[in-house]
Each structure stands twice: as C-alpha cells, then as structure tokens.
Amino acid sequence: MSLTAESEAPALAVNGTRIDMIERGSGPPLLFLHAENGIEPALAAIDELAKGARVIAPTHPGFGRSELPRGMRSVDDLSYFYLDMLDQLDLRDLTVVGVSLGAWIAAEIAVKSAARFARLVMANAVGIKVGDRETRDIADIFALTEKEFIEIAYCDPARGTRDYKSLPDAEVLAAARAREATARFAWNPFFHNPRLKSRLHRIRIPTLFLWGTHDRMLSEAYGRAYCALIAGARFELIDRAGHFPDHEQPKAFAAKVLAFAE
Amino acid sequence: MKVYQFTEQPYYPAWNDHSGSLRVNLLNRKCDPRIAADLFHRYYDEWQLSDELDLDIMLNEHHQTATCMSSTVVVGLSVLSRITRKARLLVLGYPIGHRQDPLRVAEELSTIDVISRGRLDMGFIKGVPYEFPASNQNPVGVMDRFWEALDFIIKAMTTHDEMFNWEGEYFNYRQVNVWPRVWQEPHPPIWTTTGSTTQARILGERGYVMATLGSGYNTRPLYDSYRRGHLAKWGKAPGPDRFAYLGLVAVAHDKDEARKRGDLVAGYLRSSSIVHVPFRNPPGFLAVEDNARLLRGQTPPRSYTKDRRVIDMRSAGVDELIAAGILFCGTPDEVYDQIVDFCDYCGGMGNLLMMGHAGFLTHEQTVDNLTLFAREVYPRLKAWKQPDAAEVAAQAVAAAQKAPASPGASARAGDLVDATIAAR
Numbered sequence: 001m002s003l004t005a006e007s008e009a010p011a012l013a014v015n016g017t018r019i020d021m022i023e024r025g026s027g028p029p030l031l032f033l034h035a036e037n038g039i040e041p042a043l044a045a046i047d048e049l050a051k052g053a054r055v056i057a058p059t060h061p062g063f064g065r066s067e068l069p070r071g072m073r074s075v076d077d078l079s080y081f082y083l084d085m086l087d088q089l090d091l092r093d094l095t096v097v098g099v100s101l102g103a104w105i106a107a108e109i110a111v112k113s114a115a116r117f118a119r120l121v122m123a124n125a126v127g128i129k130v131g132d133r134e135t136r137d138i139a140d141i142f143a144l145t146e147k148e149f150i151e152i153a154y155c156d157p158a159r160g161t162r163d164y165k166s167l168p169d170a171e172v173l174a175a176a177r178a179r180e181a182t183a184r185f186a187w188n189p190f191f192h193n194p195r196l197k198s199r200l201h202r203i204r205i206p207t208l209f210l211w212g213t214h215d216r217m218l219s220e221a222y223g224r225a226y227c228a229l230i231a232g233a234r235f236e237l238i239d240r241a242g243h244f245p246d247h248e249q250p251k252a253f254a255a256k257v258l259a260f261a262e
Numbered sequence: 263m264k265v266y267q268f269t270e271q272p273y274y275p276a277w278n279d280h281s282g283s284l285r286v287n288l289l290n291r292k293c294d295p296r297i298a299a300d301l302f303h304r305y306y307d308e309w310q311l312s313d314e315l316d317l318d319i320m321l322n323e324h325h326q327t328a329t330c331m332s333s334t335v336v337v338g339l340s341v342l343s344r345i346t347r348k349a350r351l352l353v354l355g356y357p358i359g360h361r362q363d364p365l366r367v368a369e370e371l372s373t374i375d376v377i378s379r380g381r382l383d384m385g386f387i388k389g390v391p392y393e394f395p396a397s398n399q400n401p402v403g404v405m406d407r408f409w410e411a412l413d414f415i416i417k418a419m420t421t422h423d424e425m426f427n428w429e430g431e432y433f434n435y436r437q438v439n440v441w442p443r444v445w446q447e448p449h450p451p452i453w454t455t456t457g458s459t460t461q462a463r464i465l466g467e468r469g470y471v472m473a474t475l476g477s478g479y480n481t482r483p484l485y486d487s488y489r490r491g492h493l494a495k496w497g498k499a500p501g502p503d504r505f506a507y508l509g510l511v512a513v514a515h516d517k518d519e520a521r522k523r524g525d526l527v528a529g530y531l532r533s534s535s536i537v538h539v540p541f542r543n544p545p546g547f548l549a550v551e552d553n554a555r556l557l558r559g560q561t562p563p564r565s566y567t568k569d570r571r572v573i574d575m576r577s578a579g580v581d582e583l584i585a586a587g588i589l590f591c592g593t594p595d596e597v598y599d600q601i602v603d604f605c606d607y608c609g610g611m612g613n614l615l616m617m618g619h620a621g622f623l624t625h626e627q628t629v630d631n632l633t634l635f636a637r638e639v640y641p642r643l644k645a646w647k648q649p650d651a652a653e654v655a656a657q658a659v660a661a662a663q664k665a666p667a668s669p670g671a672s673a674r675a676g677d678l679v680d681a682t683i684a685a686r
Contacts, residue, residue: 071431073403142393143287162593164557175551183545184402 014085019066020059025050028118028261030095031086032057033102035124035244036182038174039064042099045246048254053095053224053261055223058085060105064174075101075185077194079108082208086116088136095261097121097248101186104193111199120203122226123210124218124235124243126191128200130225138191139217142183153243155214162248200229207233208260212241212248263605263612263643266320266352267632268508269314269619270530271305273298276328277529277621283538285327286392289580298331306341308628313346320352320615322625325360325396329533336370343378351378354385354453354473354506354615358527359404360397364411365435368418372444380445385453385473386412392541402546407432412452417448453506459487461526466491466500473506473615476531476575478586481569484606486658499655502612502648507604510589510617513597513634523631524580524591529621531588535576568607594638601639602646609654614643 012021022039024046030053034042039059049055061081072078082105086094093254094117098106104127110120130137141149150160150169164172188196209227227235236256241248269329276292277284321338324330332338335353361367375382388408394401405487410430415427417438425439445449453471456462464489465472474481484503492500494618510530512523543556555561563572567585575588583589587604590597605611618635619628 073400140395142544143538143540149539165559169554172551172557173554176550179553180402180550181547183400187400187402188398189544234682 009124010162011068013087014088015069017061017067017069017081019061020064022046022055022057024055024057025053027053028093028095029056029091030056030097030257030261031091031094033082033098033105034060034063035100035102035246036178036186037244037247038178040171041244041247043108045250049097049257051254052127052258056089056091057081059081060102060181062184063178065170068181073184075104075108078185079112082109083113092116093118095119095121095257097123097257098121098125100243101182101191103127104196107196107200107203108193108203111196114203114205117205119206119208119261121208121210121260122252123238123245124212124215124223125209125226126186126218127193128197128221128226128229128242129189129192129194137218137222140190142187142216146158149217152216153221155212155242155248156238158227159238160244197229201231204259208256209233209235210238210245210256211235211236211251212243212245213242214241217243263421263502263614263646263648264318265614265616265635265643266318266350266506267309267619268320268322268617269305269308269628270324270330270616270617271302272323272530272533272621273301273328273331274529274621277533279537280328280536283541283661284329284533284536285325285538286396286541287538288328290326290548292328302331304625305619306338306345308625308632309342309349310345311629312618312632312636313349314487315632315640316348317616317632317636317640318350318352319346320354322392325393328410329530336374336610339374339382340377343374343381346378347543348383350383351381352383352385352453352615354383355387356385356456357389357393358386358411358415359388359408360399361411361548362399363419364414364433365438365440368415368497371415371450372419372440372442373686375445375450376442378445380450382446382450383453384450385455385471387455391416391425391544391547392537394544394547400546401544404546416452419444441471456484459483460580462487463491466493466504467495469496469500471503471504471506471613473508475508475615476565476588477507478565478575478588479570479604479607480566480602481587481611483610485611486661489609489655489658490662493655493659499651501651502605505608505611505613506613507608507611508615508617509587509601509604510583510591510620511597511614511631511635512589512591513594513639515630515634517590517593520592521580521595523623523627524583524589526623526627527591527617527620528580528589529623530579530585530617531583532577533577533621547673552575569674595634598639598642601643605646606649609658610648610651612648 011018038073046055046057059066096106096117103122103125107127153162207230211223227233238245238249238252246253280288321335323332325333388404410432416626425437428435456472462484472488510527512527514520565573565575565586573582573586584591590600618632
C-alpha cells in the first residue's frame with residue numbers, strides 16, 4: 001500500500017517538511033484547517049467555500065500524505081509550523097476557519113500572532129478544559145469503537161461510516177494515519193492544552209463559533225464557554241450536524257463562514 | 263537449559279463474572295481483597311517451592327486486570343528476593359513504555375539486585391496495547407520512549423564515579439547517582455521480547471536475551487535474525503542462553519490428568535484476549551501500514567504447527583496447542599520429547615519460561631505439576647546437548663543470502679502475545 005495515488009493537491013515544503021495543500025477558488029484568502037478526521041471529509045465544504053474565497057487548505061503534518069517533522073508532537077508545534085507557512089506564503093487578511101482539532105490549531109496560532117488574520121471561525125472547537133478535574137469535557141473517543149464514535153460524532157451516522165474494503169488504498173492509509181496523528185497531538189492532555197485558556201484573551205479579532213447541534217463528543221455548553229473566553233465572539237448553531245459540521249452540512253457551513261467573512 | 267517458573271498471579275474468581283472484558287475496565291468491585299490476599303500468598307508459596315526445586319522464577323505486571331494481580335512487579339520481586347534463596351528472579355517484563363520515571367525504575371531494580379544478592383534478570387518491554395488508556399502514556403512514539411528509558415537505566419546503573427546529567431527528548435534529570443549500587447557488574451542481564459525479525463536483529467546487535475511467546479513453530483526466523491545481528495556485531499554466534507521461549511507446561515503421570523491440566527493452563531491464552539474492543543489496538547502501537555491492513559479486514563495468521571497449519575492460540579484446543587509448540591503437555595517423557603523437539607527446531611534455546619500455573623489450576627495440581635517437571639523432566643533437559651551455535655548461525659547467514667528477508671510484520675520490540683490480541 002502506498003500514497004502514490006494521483007494527487008489533486010500540490011505539495012508545499014515548509015522548513016523542509018512536505019505537506020499537501022489544496023488551493024481552490026478566488027477572492028479574499030481563506031485558510032481552512034481540517035479536523036482530526038483528515039482532509040477528505042472536508043472536500044465538499046472546501047468546494048462550497050471556494051465559491052466565495054480563495055481557499056488554502058493544507059493537510060496537517062502527519063495526516064494524509066503530509067510528512068511529519070521529527071520531534072513534532074503537540075498542537076503547539078503545529079501552530080509554529082503554520083506561522084512559518086503563513087510567513088512563507090506571505091498570506092494577509094486571512095479568514096481562518098478551523099474545525100475541531102483544526103480550530104484548536106487556529107486558536108494556538110492566534111494567541112501567538114494574529115497579525116495575518118482578519119477573522120477567525122471556530123467550528124466545534126476542542127483545545128481547552130472547561131469543567132472541573134473530574135468532569136470529562138470531551139468524550140474519550142479512544143475508548144470507543146469506530147461505530148460508537150460515529151454515533152456520537154454525527155447527526156446522521158451513515159454520513160460518517162466508511163467501507164474500508166472498497167476505499168482506495170491511499171484513503172485507507174490516510175484514515176490510519178489520521179488516527180495515529182490525532183493521538184500524537186491529543187492523547188495527553190486529552191484534546192486540550194491546559195495553558196491555552198489563559199491565553200485566549202490575546203485573540204482580539206472578530207471571531208465566530210459554529211456548532212453542530214448533534215455533537216455528543218462535545219457539548220454545546222462547552223462551545224459556549226469557549227466562545228465566552230474570546231471578547232466579542234459570536235456563537236451560531238448549525239442544524240442537523242454533529243462534531244464535523246463541514247462534513248455533514250457543507251453548504252450551511254460554508255454559507256455561515258462566507259457571510260461572516262463579508 | 264534454565265527453566266523459569268511463571269504465573270501471572272491471576273484473580274481467576276472473576277474470570278466467569280465479567281461483561282466482555284477482563285482487563286482495564288473490569289471494575290475492582292469484583293475483587294475481594296481477602297481472596298486476593300490468599301491468592302498472593304499461595305502464588306508466593308508456589309514460587310518458594312520452585313526455588314526449592316531448583317527452578318528459576320519469572321514475574322510480570324499488568325494493570326487494571328483480573329488476569330494478573332501483580333500491578334507493580336517490584337512488590338513481588340521484593341517479597342521473593344527475601345523468601346527465596348537460589349532462584350534467578352526474572353522480570354519480564356517491566357513495562358517502561360508506561361512508566362513516567364525511569365530513574366525510579368533504576369532505583370527499584372538496583373535495590374532488588376542487592377537484596378537478592380545478584381539474582382535479578384531485567385526484562386524490559388514497552389507494555390501491552392490495552393494498558394495505555396490506564397497509564398495515559400501516549401502509545402504514539404512509545405518505542406522512542408522505550409529506548410531512551412532503557413539507555414538511561416543502563417547509564418544510571420553503570421555510573422559509579424560521577425553524577426551525570428540527562429536532558430533527552432522524553433526524560434530530564436540533573437544529578438543522577440543511584441543508591442544502592444547494582445550487585446551484578448556491569449548491570450543485571452537485560453532481556454526483552456519481540457515478534458518482529460527487524461527488531462530481533464537489533465536485539466542481536468545489542469546482545470540482549472530475546473524472548474518470544476506464542477511464536478511456536480514460527481520462532482526460527484526470529485532467532486535466525488537475532489543470530490545474524492549478533493554475528494555481524496560481535497563476530498561470534500550467540501549461544502542458546504541468548505534465547506528464551508515462554509511455553510505453557512502441564513505434566514502428569516496420567517495422560518488424561520495431563521490433558522486436563524493442559525486445558526486449565528491454556529485458560530491463560532483464552533482469558534488474555536478478553537479485552538474491551540477499543541482498547542486492543544491504540545493508535546501508534548502498530549505501524550500505520552499494519553493498521554491500514556486491519557481496517558481492510560486483513561489479519562495475518564499468528565501461530566503455526568510444525569506441519570505449517572495455522573492455529574489461533576486464543577481458541578485452540580490442547581492438541582493444536584501441543585502441535586504448535588505453545589503448550590508442552592503429557593507424561594514426563596512426552597513433555598521432554600516435545601521441548602527437545604522444539605529447541606532443536608529453534609536451533610537451540612536456553613531459557614524455558616515455563617507457565618506451570620495459570621487460571622483455574624489448583625494449588626495441589628500446580629505443586630504436582632512443578633514437582634514432576636523438576637524431578638523427571640528438568641534433569642534431562644539440563645543434560646540435553648544444544649545444537650552447535652556457530653553452525654546454526656552460519657546456516658542462518660547462508661539462508662538469508664539465498665532468500666533475502668521480505669519486509670515482514672512490523673511488530674516492534676516489546677510485543678508479546680498481546681500484539682496479536684490487538685489485531686483481533
């Protein structure tokens with residue numbers, strides 16, 4: 001099995017690390033940071049976003065076919081990788097859109113420097129600790145079967161179900177890499193950085209939280225608490241979507257993002 | 263040949279009262295501490311008997327499980343260092359992939375080596391897949407952590423004339439100076455396990471004792487890979503004392519009783535695989551290529567009989583397990599023949615890790631099993647002449663030149679039976 005399937009994503013090298021990056025559409029630049037399930041489930045949303053923006057959608061190091069720099073093992077590391085990438089591409093006035101793990105990465109970048117950001121969209125974002133030490137904010141997805149995970153993560157579980165026996169090799173390998181990369185970055189502390197919450201006040205750009213109403217991996221209360229930590233941030237729901245609203249409701253997701261970006 | 267008596271110190275009273283998982287999430291409500299105390303004392307008694315019978319001793323640890331009550335192996339080692347007199351005390355393994363503090367490991371094991379007056383054998387493993395949720399150590403990158411911890415422990419045990427500094431990728435110490443100093447110089451023997459030919463070669467280069475379990479009549483390629491690594495690095499063939507094999511053992515004068523015992527001891531294999539499904543294969547434990555194959559539903563066959571039949575040791579019966587070299591079972595004569603036949607197939611094997619107790623085997627049956635083995639099988643095994651190590655290693659090199667190794671399974675060092683459970 002190999003990752004030699006024909007690529008629609010050109011490669012980009014950042015500090016010698018080669019990653020895949022989709023560029024689609026024209027207009028104001030929009031950086032899309034995918035969730036822990038990889039870039040594939042986000043493709044429909046990327047197409048929708050490209051109707052109103054120039055979408056730049058990298059595949060995170062360790063996911064898909066993107067290389068993983070030696071020693072990279074935290075979302076903090078990822079945020080510095082992307083700061084370098086933004087400098088390299090000299091992107092400005094960006095609308096930055098992250099889903100779940102991607103939103104966590106976006107927040108970690110923004111607390112360091114939002115100089116290249118015009119606005120931020122955080123969809124079903126992970127990354128902080130909200131409850132007390134004995135309250136689990138985020139479902140322990142590594143203690144679930146894939147079927148159980150899909151049932152709590154999707155409004156319509158059929159949307160998240162994949163038949164690995166019929167998928168191309170590259171996609172199956174990408175699914176395996178996504179699982180490993182997610183654990184690399186989010187195993188411990190579980191899907192959050194204990195330091196991030198106290199840094200969120202540094203985000204002073206217009207921010208929109210989007211929340212799939214049927215997410216049972218994360219609660220809406222978690223999302224609202226996260227939103228309240230960023231001054232002036234708005235909170236909007238996306239109906240009939242779970243933890244990955246970009247995957248389940250790509251049109252509604254893109255419409256809300258583009259409306260916010262106008 | 264040396265023989266180490268091993269039991270997992272199971273809490274078998276819970277084995278028939280679980281909801282699909284004996285490990286990690288079987289609530290400790292099911293554990294009656296009075297019964298646990300009786301069992302611990304019984305198992306220590308049986309190890310004391312092993313010592314008296316001139317057998318050596320092997321212990322291990324697991325976590326949050328009714329299959330193995332020993333959750334911190336240093337406790338068992340401590341007790342046995344004091345109450346046994348001659349037996350080697352092998353820990354296999356100490357799961358350093360799950361441990362946050364290798365300095366503590368070096369201190370514990372140095373102390374055990376001193377109290378036992380140099381009887382410790384140190385087997386290090388990365389730890390089993392399903393215990394990562396319990397330790398909360400990241401399964402991704404565990405081998406890097408394993409090697410750094412191992413290198414640190416060796417340095418801590420062998421540095422006597424200065425304090426040292428360690429600022430690694432995973433562990434940081436500034437003033438290291440372990441007391442007490444180890445008894446055995448330069449350090450107690452190092453053992454580990456693997457199921458991968460790639461790792462076996464690395465272990466050969468390092469010269470550690472390499473143990474396998476459940477590999478049965480698929481063991482030879484692992485040993486040969488070790489032999490090639492050892493020969494290339496050290497310029498000489500490894501002796502049989504570099505190889506260890508964990509075999510289940512059930513002996514009785516009466517054939518029916520032997521089979522009955524064999525079936526009870528095989529309860530270890532059957533109970534081991536009863537694990538909450540999502541815990542069996544945490545991300546990063548296997549290589550992504552292997553995980554991709556698993557997603558596709560492709561699982562590699564695991565155990566082979568001598569005549570190349572595939573068996574599943576977690577559900578196999580006594581006959582199949584005997585044919586696969588996983589269980590040595592029968593009268594003393596039969597057991598001797600089976601073990602010698604297996605060692606011969608291996609090209610020499612010098613350390614039998616004998617699971618002489620498991621599961622529901624009673625104290626009386628265990629005592630009889632150990633005694634019969636020690637009196638009627640062991641003396642003959644000691645007298646048995648191992649194949650010539652140099653000849654066997656030369657054959658291994660020649661065979662590899664004829665048929666270069668295909669990229670094999672990517673199981674990593676420290677995998678034991680448990681990596682095969684992950685694939686289920």
